[in-house]
Structure formats: C-alpha cells, structure tokens
Amino acid sequence: MxxxxxxxxxxxxxxxxxxxxxxxxxxxxxxxxxxxxxxxxxxxxxxxxxxxxxxxxxxxxxxxxxxxxxxxxxxxxxxxxxxxxxxxxxxxxxxxxxxxxxxxxxxxxxxxxxxxxxxxxxxxxxxxxxxxxxxxxxxxxxxxxxxxxxxxxxxxxxxxxxxxxxxxxxxxxxxxxxxxxxxxxxxxxxxxxxxxxxxxxxxxxxxxxxxxxxxxxxxxxxxxxxxxxxxxxxxxxxxxxxxQRASARAKIDASIEVGMKRYWQGLAASVNFSNLTLERCTATIHLDITESWNFNDPDDLLNGQYFRDQLKILAQLVVPELSSLTSWFAELDQIQTLIGVGAAIAAAAAPAFAVIGLSAMFINWIAAIYQRTPGVLRFLMGYIVDLTLVMDQLFILVPMKPPRRVTREHIDMALESYKNADAAVVHREIRKYATQASFAQICQSNKAQDKVLEIIKQHCAD
Incomplete structure (x- = not known):
C-alpha cells in the first residue's frame, strides 16, 4: 500500500x-x-x-x-x-x-x-x-x-x-x-x-x-x-x-543525467520504489523525462493521459514471460513480432502495432506494488527507453522555427516513427538482457541502467 x-x-x-x-x-x-x-x-x-x-x-x-x-x-x-x-x-x-x-x-x-x-x-x-x-x-x-x-x-x-x-x-x-x-x-x-x-x-x-x-x-x-x-x-x-531547444543530444544527455541521479539507479532492486505501485513509479519517471526535454507544450500533451497510455501500450510488450503471452494478449501473432520472436521485425511492426491496446492483464499488473521481478525490470527499462526515443523523434518532427510548439499530430507522428523503426528491436534487446543470466545475478550486478543507456545511445537519431 x-x-x-x-x-x-x-x-x-x-x-x-x-x-x-x-x-x-x-x-x-x-x-x-x-x-x-x-x-x-x-x-x-x-x-x-x-x-x-x-x-x-x-x-x-x-x-x-x-x-x-x-x-x-x-x-x-x-x-x-x-x-x-x-x-x-x-x-x-x-x-x-x-x-x-x-x-x-x-x-x-x-x-x-x-x-x-x-x-x-x-x-x-x-x-x-x-x-x-x-x-x-x-x-x-x-x-x-x-x-x-x-x-x-x-x-x-x-x-x-x-x-x-x-x-x-x-x-x-x-x-x-x-x-x-x-x-x-x-x-x-x-x-x-x-x-x-x-x-x-x-x-x-x-x-x-x-x-x-x-x-x-x-x-x-x-x-x-x-x-x-x-x-x-x-x-x-x-x-x-x-x-535550450537546439540540440537533441543535449536533451538526451540531460534526461540521462536526471534519471541517473535517483530513479534509474538500481532498477532491478530499487529502494526508491518500495511500497509504491508501478503506476506511481512510472508516472514519476515519465515526468522526469518530459521535464528534461522541456518542449513548448502549453496544452500539457506530453503529460496527458493519451500520451501516457501510448507509452504504456509500448512498454507492456516486454512484461510477460513468453509462456504467458496467450493469457496477456489475444493478438498473439502480432505480439510475437513486436517482442522480437517473429522473423521480419521491421517489415511487420507497423501493422502489428496498429491492433495493440492496453491489455487487461497489464492494467491490473501495473496497479500492483513494485516488486523485484524480471517482468518489472523489463517494463521499467522498456518505458524509459521507449519514452526517451519517442521524445527524440518528436524533437526532429517539431519544426525548428520558433516557437516550436508541440501538437497532437507531432506526437502521433513521433510514436509512429519509433514503432516502425526501433520499437521491436529495442524490446528484443531488453528481453535478451533480462534473460541472459539469472535475475539474482542482474540484481547483484546492479547494471540494468547501463544497458538502458547503451540502448538509448545505440538507437537515438542524433
């Protein structure tokens, strides 16, 4: 509680x-x-x-x-x-x-x-x-x-x-x-x-x-x-x-610096999140990242329910174990593509994402208290990476000419661009990291945040 x-x-x-x-x-x-x-x-x-x-x-x-x-x-x-x-x-x-x-x-x-x-x-x-x-x-x-x-x-x-x-x-x-x-x-x-x-x-x-x-x-x-x-x-x-609003690289670096000061540290076994719901943990991570990017967003679209739900739809894909996919998602073939099980990841990603919504299992799962489990680790890693890389795409899509105001159209375009280009590959890399060793070893090494940084820098546009 x-x-x-x-x-x-x-x-x-x-x-x-x-x-x-x-x-x-x-x-x-x-x-x-x-x-x-x-x-x-x-x-x-x-x-x-x-x-x-x-x-x-x-x-x-x-x-x-x-x-x-x-x-x-x-x-x-x-x-x-x-x-x-x-x-x-x-x-x-x-x-x-x-x-x-x-x-x-x-x-x-x-x-x-x-x-x-x-x-x-x-x-x-x-x-x-x-x-x-x-x-x-x-x-x-x-x-x-x-x-x-x-x-x-x-x-x-x-x-x-x-x-x-x-x-x-x-x-x-x-x-x-x-x-x-x-x-x-x-x-x-x-x-x-x-x-x-x-x-x-x-x-x-x-x-x-x-x-x-x-x-x-x-x-x-x-x-x-x-x-x-x-x-x-x-x-x-x-x-x-x-x-500043001229350098996406500086925004990414600031977002990382903010995250590493507290909540990105020790994602697998975080004392910061104990006794808090995953919904609350995610909300704070989301706000830290969007505030770091400091878009001209007078309508607060980036902290609105629509954008948060879109990020949850993305990040939920890395939560369940492969054996539990059928109980989480009805669209099993598409989900397999998006988590890297399918063969032609890039080619199949766009139509697959179009049919995915928030799973009822996920809605219940994120309302639970933070626990030190592989699924929680995968979700937090996925949410941080997904949101950061979507913001990177958004920076590119918002016109350079001042005042660089964010619109719903820009957000949808950034989400679509990330889904088509990187999302499935990113999720596969996160799953690979979380299963290449025992979870106890991952907690002990306390380096999940390093993998997050590696994935972000590998897939950012700048």
Missing amino acids: EHRTLPPTTVDILHECPRFRVLVVGKSGVGKSSLINYAFGVNKANVSHEEHGVSDINTEITSPQNSLFVLHDSQGFEPGETANFEKVEEFLQSRGASVPLKERVHAVWLCVQVPFAGGRVFETGDERFFDLIARTGVPVVVVFTQLDQLLNRMEEYLTDEEMEMPEEEINQLCSERANAEFQKLCVGPLERIDHTLRYAVTSGLGQDSKSPDQPALRKLIEITQDLVSHDVQGIVWVVSAMA
Whole structure:
C-alpha cells in the first residue's frame, strides 16, 4: 500500500536553479534576438535596441514559451565609451559567486557580426571585456553571427569563368573562400587576444529563414554546456540542457543525467520504489523525462493521459514471460513480432502495432506494488527507453522555427516513427538482457541502467 510520495528529480534541480541565466552582449543589428529565439525555441525574446543606450542590463528578459531561461541584454562597446562597460562590470560582480546559484550569470554570449564588408571585428571595449571576464570567471562564448552574409559576398566576387561551373562546385568554392576569410577576419584576431577563448559561428537565423544552420546552433549549445559543466553537482549543466531547444543530444544527455541521479539507479532492486505501485513509479519517471526535454507544450500533451497510455501500450510488450503471452494478449501473432520472436521485425511492426491496446492483464499488473521481478525490470527499462526515443523523434518532427510548439499530430507522428523503426528491436534487446543470466545475478550486478543507456545511445537519431 502506498504511503509516501515519489517527487520528480527535476523538482529538486529546478528548486536550486530554476532558470539558465545568460548575459547577451552585442550591438544592435548583429542578430541577438534571432539567435536567442532559435537557441531557446521562442519567438518573444526581443533583445534588440530601438536606439543606443535604451537597454537596462538588470532587466530580466523571459518568455512564456520557455520558462527555463532568463536573459540580460547589454549593447556592445562603442569606441571611447566607458559608461556601458562599467555597467556590465558592476552587473557581473553583483551576479557572481557571492550570490545563490539561481541568481548568478551562468554564461555570457558575446555576439559579434562577421565583418563581411571589411572593418575591424573587435573594438577596444571588447578586448577590455575579455579581461573582465577572465577576472570574474564567468564562462563566455564569442558568437560570430551572420556568416551567410560573408558567403553571399564570395558569390558576388565570382568570375565569369567560375560562374560557368556546376552549382555544387560553385557552392564548394564559395564555402572554402568564406571560411578562409572568416579565419583571417575573425578567428585570427580572437586568438591574438586570447587563444583559450571559445567561439561559435551562426548563419541563416533571420526572421524569414526556413532552414537555420542547425549544426552551428548545436555547436554553440555544446560549447556553452562544456563551459558550464564544472559547477557544483552539475546543476547548471542540466538546466542549460533543459532550457535550450537546439540540440537533441543535449536533451538526451540531460534526461540521462536526471534519471541517473535517483530513479534509474538500481532498477532491478530499487529502494526508491518500495511500497509504491508501478503506476506511481512510472508516472514519476515519465515526468522526469518530459521535464528534461522541456518542449513548448502549453496544452500539457506530453503529460496527458493519451500520451501516457501510448507509452504504456509500448512498454507492456516486454512484461510477460513468453509462456504467458496467450493469457496477456489475444493478438498473439502480432505480439510475437513486436517482442522480437517473429522473423521480419521491421517489415511487420507497423501493422502489428496498429491492433495493440492496453491489455487487461497489464492494467491490473501495473496497479500492483513494485516488486523485484524480471517482468518489472523489463517494463521499467522498456518505458524509459521507449519514452526517451519517442521524445527524440518528436524533437526532429517539431519544426525548428520558433516557437516550436508541440501538437497532437507531432506526437502521433513521433510514436509512429519509433514503432516502425526501433520499437521491436529495442524490446528484443531488453528481453535478451533480462534473460541472459539469472535475475539474482542482474540484481547483484546492479547494471540494468547501463544497458538502458547503451540502448538509448545505440538507437537515438542524433
């Protein structure tokens, strides 16, 4: 009988650090708003300046479409100007290690436009800013924006002879020349200031862009996460991964990190789940994973009954022993295919899944108290892997263009994609793991979570 609560791990994490706090520095027109909107999947974070000097660095800029990040905006540093630099210095000192983790600046993005028409990339104020950052110890990424403008310039300089080349060769030539120019104009000057500074480069993030440079955005997220990965207990790293909406890999890593802090550990013999129903255990695991992915889901579809039931329909397939299949499922031939007993797994999976619902036996089984049995282990492993990989598919299917709102159609498409591609193979691997040795040996080794991680990384799309 249940007698205690099972709080999601994300509640504790977000209590200590509810939002990833970023200071964005850069002149008007360099693309700060577009960068933030694509990185965090919103279309309301307007950080541009209508006129010089109107921004207040202490103002918290948030968006109702993503509650896990907060911005502070500062204009760039004009030649000979000191007032703004002093404001930034005071702000960083007030948001340093002396204040609680949730109040600190966790990362700085210095946005600098690639000088596609010539000119100096860094002003004297930027160089002073790097010295300030070194003193305060705040992680900083230099973000070179609008590389596509430089690429367009290379196209303008093509000779008549080069214009006659095949389109693929023209694109390759322009890309090589743009990269060489970028190294000379941007990377060289940055390394002369400080060769340890990290940088990212973005393009195609304008308001009308239909295909933003996703690899560049993922690289920016990767660099930022690497720089904030050394905080106490990895809290900021997890929150930064939850907040961003540009990298599925970072979402998977965050989900794993959250799970491994508590409920994924020792799945076969968990003390966390004792005296609780499997329904309650599953509900907490589900919430931890969906919260880690932090989709723009104002209708709470991912925590609604429909989506939960769809995941149960999937995960129930690994519960019964093979000898008990006939008592659990009427559609025996289809079930054999989905658990890996059938021969042509991939080809038969789609029609087989279409006829499967929640088994009456499973509904009664999941209402029972957690026990240390092979069926329970298989179910928890299956639920974690199935949900994580469906979320991975969902990330791909929700359009990159902000605000990246989840719909029921997206959910159905993600479920269908996973069922057709990986579900049957994943279930077979889970069954194989749980039967290759005695259950006592599995409990003793306490490595079921390692197998979960192996399967997720083997089948994730990124």
